[in-house]
Amino acid sequence: MDLAAFRVSLAAAAPPPGLGVALQALWWDANGAWDRAHDLAQQDEGGAGVWVHAYLHRKEGDASNAAYWYRRARKPIGAGAFDAEWEAVAAALLAARPSRALL
Secondary structure: OOHHHHHHHOOOOOOOOOOOHHHHHHHHHHOOOHHHHHHHHHHOOOHHHHHHHHHHHHHHOOHHHHHHHHHHHOOOOOOOOHHHHHHHHHHHHHHHOOOHHHO
16 A cells, blocks of 8 residues: 555545554544544554654644654654654555565
């Protein structure tokens, strides 16, 4: 799945099957369910979930907590428009997924 297909999936009632919890969190965030997105991000203590967790706290307005999570994710603290950061994180996570064509 690429970013364009992921964006199209936002019109559905639930995230597409096969997404990791970090991408599910971004999906729910884009659909206005910040609490659900946060709960999912907390379930993934790897780099992807920690990065999404950082973004969510920045979006929430909790700059110090966001900074902590960006450090844990080894990512620069997000700046600028939330939509642009959401897109950058989603694109990176989608690109990092193993291709189903190779399975």
